[in-house]
Amino acid sequence: MDRLEALYSALEHEADTQRQQRDTERQARAALESENARLRDALAQLEQQATSAATADADAHQRALADAERALAAERGEREQLAEQLAAARQTLQEQQAQLNAVNEALLARDAQLRELAEQASAPQPSTNAESGLAAQQEAQAERLASERLNVSQPAADAQTAAAADSSEDQAPQAQVPQEQEAHQQNEVTLGEAQQASRPEAAPSPHALLKQWYKRYPDTFFKGHTRPLKIGIHIELLENEPWDDKLVRRALAGYVHLPRYLKAVRAGTQRVDLSGQSVGAVTEDEARHARQQLDELTRQQRAREEQATDQRISHKLSELMTKHRP
Structure with a gap:
């Protein structure tokens, strides 16, 4: 009897020990599950943070690419505009150069005409004192033209104008000669020719x-x-x-x-x-x-x-x- 009680007590003690071990294991499993849940939550948070960071980086990269594309497009537009302005300026310069060439040719032609007029004006001019003064002016103009090689503009025209004026002034009194003096005109012409022949040659x-x-x-x-x-x-x-x-x-x-x-x-x-x-x-x-x-x-x-x-x-x-x- 005592042996049965002792055996029963040993069995109860062993059952209590096993029960305590199971409770301990259950508590440890619960703790492990709690820790696993906590770790899963932390991992989820980390994954979410990584996803957010990757999304932000991708968005920033996309924005940077978009800004760079816009800057390149603006620079390309500026270059095209500058190229158009340069082409327009080049065309304008070519037109102006052509116009300047035409003006230069006209000036050269005018210069040649004026040189010819100056050479004609430099020839000796006989007759009255007024014409002698005109010849001196023409000689000075021709000299300036030969020595300085500049474009003669107005002096030759002024010389011709003065010559025309002197000629008209010389002809006006002749047109107004009264009819009663016509008989003396031949004698006056002969006298003028003799005076002209007696004058010395005009200096060139x-x-x-x-x-x-x-x-x-x-x-x-x-x-x-x-x-x-x-x-x-x-x-x-x-x-x-x-x-x-x-x-x-x-x-x-x-x-x-x-x-x-x-x-x-x-x-x-x-x-x-x-x-x-x-x-x-x-x-x-x-x-x-x-x-x-x-x-x-x-x-x-x-x-x-x-x-x-x-x-x-x-x-x-x-x-x-x-x-x-x-």
């Missing part, structure tokens, strides 16, 4: 005199290949020419200041006299002085051309602006 302009020297001294004065002149050749010219010292010196100055003459003044080159004979060589100092004069003439000519070009461009641009002004 320096430019016209230089043209005469080209023919009179072909071995000294050259239109093409030029040789330096003898020092003091103006003395020989005064001995051979009927003109005064001032006219001879001015005509000679027009020749020795030509660019082709200054280029011919090189060290060692032989100088020539009126007969074309060699009379000495050009020195280094003389050649250096000639180069300095040539450089100065070139600079002045370039400055005049640039100034004339700027004036023509400014005038043409003003005309274009006035024409296209709304």
Whole structure:
């Protein structure tokens, strides 16, 4: 009996132990399930945060790409606009250049006409004192045209106008001669011719005199290949020419200041006299002085051309602006 009770007590004790172990295991399982749930929640939160961050990054990337595309499109539009403006400006410049070329050709043609008129005006003009004064004006105009090589604009036209006015003034008294003086006209004409024959030959302009020297001294004065002149050749010219010292010196100055003459003044080159004979060589100092004069003439000519070009461009641009002004 006692053994049965002891066995029963041992069995109850073992059952209680097993029950306690099961309770402990159940509690541990519950704790593990709770921890697992907590971990799942944390994992879900982390996944949600990662998804939100990825979505935000993707949106930012998309926005950055959209901004870059808009900037590229704006830059492309600006470049196209600049290209159109450049093409329009190039076309405008080409049109203006063509117009300037036309203006330049017209100016050159006008310059040629005025040079011809100046050469015609430089011919000797006999007759009255008024006509002598007109001839002096025409000679001064021709001289300026030959020495400075500038465009002659109004002087030749003014000279012709003055000549026409003088001619009309000379003809007016003749038209008003009374009928009773017609018998004396022949005697007056004869007297005028005798007075004209008694007058000395009118002096030419320096430019016209230089043209005469080209023919009179072909071995000294050259239109093409030029040789330096003898020092003091103006003395020989005064001995051979009927003109005064001032006219001879001015005509000679027009020749020795030509660019082709200054280029011919090189060290060692032989100088020539009126007969074309060699009379000495050009020195280094003389050649250096000639180069300095040539450089100065070139600079002045370039400055005049640039100034004339700027004036023509400014005038043409003003005309274009006035024409296209709304």
